[in-house]
Amino acid sequence: MMRLIAIFKRDLKSSFREFLAVYIIVAPILFAIGLRFFIPSVEAISYQFAIEESLGNEVVQEFKKYGSVETYNDLDKLKSRVNKVDDIIGITKGSAGGYAVVLEGNEAGGSRYIAHQIINRLQGGERKEIVTFSDIGARISTVAIYGTSSVILMAIILCGIVIGLNIIEEKESRTISALGVTPMHRLEFILGKSLVGFSLPIIEAFIIVWILNMTNINLMMILVMTVASSLIAIIFGFLIGVLSSNQISGIANMKFLMLFVSASFIGAVALPQTYQRFLYWSPIYWSTIGLNSIVANTATWPLIGQYTMWILGLTILIFFIFRKKISTGLS
């Protein structure tokens, strides 16, 4: 165990002293920060209402069905709130009884009609409906879903590539030979190298979730899917390492790998359901749909278990196909 930790610490130290490796590690975090500006917040994709308290709890509860509600006991405060930069619809008592809708004037087109519609329902009216309410189950924007899952997947794959770069370093400096004349077993070498591929994606996945303000998703599921997906990234890392004689060829192989990863991700997101079976062979496909479902809050543990089994099964298969290549390459 001490050797595994020593190999892991050395790799980490070495990676953080290499510009390319640092960039690869930090890139997903930078992407997440960039993406944060494009993901609409929860408030922006649902309606917000500022309601005068005197309208009563029944009114407040009715409006809560359609969005978030803030209550105010003072009309001026309510107006001041409506006047702020975000879209929020004020509801107060009308001068002739009933209700009055307070708007800033620059709200999105449908806002006032939605308020009218809800008030109409409250009053039990049967006026012609301008807006009908339906719920397709979406609680989060597609940008947020695919953005989050793609950045997490990127972190997982790139951390696998860090393993590849470390193996290339060992090959270029021939330190593998120096390790070969110590009591270290080859399995310890492989496991020690793999630790970077497990630990960094987990840390990065949680940082990404935090940056993207997605902390309400099931973090345990994220952990399971990240660990499972890391397995295939680790094999990719070892393959890049043993197939590349230097960093340049390592980067070339990395590009080829990214093509495969991107194709699997885009296919999982864009292909119609009936064609998705053509992607079942790719563990990245299962990682993608797993992460998407977790971020969209539609995942269940049986579903995550099923995706994880697919990833594990396919990863083991890929490992057995390339086992000899990896073993020879590390000699």
Next chain:
Amino acid sequence: MIRVKNLYHSYTNDSNYAVKDVSFEISKGEIFGFLGPSGAGKSTTQKILIGLLQLQRGEVSIDGKDIRNANRKLFNSIGVSFERANVYKKLTGIENLSFFAQMFSVPTEDPLKLLKMVGLQDAASKKASSYSKGMLQRLVFARSMINNPSIWFLDEPTSGLDPTTTSVIKDIIRNRQKQGATVFLTTHNMHIAEELCDRVAFITNGEISAIDSPRSLKLKYGEKRVIVEHIEAGELTKEELSLTEEANKERLSSIISAGKIETMHTQEASLEDIFIKLTGKELK
């Protein structure tokens, strides 16, 4: 301590052998020199002994253990100094040694103490990428001592070093020998071999042509000669004469009788001369 019997190795898995029927034994506490030109089979033999190449044919035992069945724990007692400086360039000297120390399951030496021994204490905290060739060579040499090995494989340990540092390295090797270490020294530097080795083996084209102590080899194959500078017909003349050939002996007597000798030195055959005589090849 090390026993090699009928060792063969082919990189192409056919009868084109890089090492052919190599046999030798090294006793505990002995410094054994393995001498030969580049491509002679020195490194191949060493790589088989340290497990970096698979043993194809023949028998090799280290410390009484057949290397085919040896446990990796055997490496706790083995140290290897490689000819090529294979260190982690992004780590400092001390980080390199500390990392390798953690690979062994026996008490290890203090990395700083080893760096001081080879004169790298001032560069201990500098990245190995900033080291010169000689410094890297010393770092690799220091690393080979981290587990305090009782069996020590040294591949050209003084390559690229200045005479002062070479002298330090030779002293370290001698001291380790006094402490009981067995040394397998691979080199094409005959002077180092002559100074350090108890016995040497000459290898060319994968085959051993002679094994003995440097002194015995010189006595057995060397020719006693003398170089004389004398005045003849008013001019300084230099002659190299054999002390075993009759004609040369008579010539030397006549020079001595003439009484006009300026300088006279006996000339021993060097190990390199004997190597060339036995193998017909130069050590390059």
